[in-house]
Amino acid sequence: GENVEQHPSTLSVQEGDSAVIKCTYSDSASNYFPWYKQELGKRPQLIIDIRSNVGEKKDQRIAVTLNKTAKHFSLHITETQPEDSAVYFCAASKGTNAGKSTFGDGTTLTVKP
């Protein structure tokens, strides 16, 4: 089955700096790669996603890049703010079953004011 590895497990940055979280996946059939933000005690919320036919996608301060050949994808957050502090999960899935995903272990991001 699919295996998703995520690094780093914890990341601490100063407000205004950039943060980068990286994931690798094992199943070349995976074609949908979402990123979720989970604040303490809350449900995971989709923040950005990318399909395998796209190399990069950006939404304001958040961007995701995908390298299909190397089977890795990354989340980039620029101009970080304290409210960006949360646990971020990457995931991989196939076809239209986005609800059936394999998740990375998560990255705890702390943005220091």
Next chain:
Amino acid sequence: SAVISQKPSRDICQRGTSLTIQCQVDSQVTMMFWYRQQPGQSLTLIATANQGSEATYESGFVIDKFPISRPNLTFSTLTVSNMSPEDSSIYLCSVSGGQPTNTEAFFGQGTRLTVV
């Protein structure tokens, strides 16, 4: 987007008992899923709840321990049976939705289960 209501939001249960968690979606969805999130850890897929047929379980999860019902396209239940402290986790219901390709996953708020 799909709105998912999950009940109960939390419970404290005695070992050896069972708890049934309900998941209600505000629209008909083809696929519903149940995840477990152990304290401080990632999400692990338990099973896919299939409407009109038996659930499809992932490796390491069995029907006797986690029976699932899916009577229609908007509702599902997950039962955690014969509970032990190791079952203490957050259980999340998820559906696939979004336009136009139905590829976004939405989560319920989760059920925080503590087994004592």
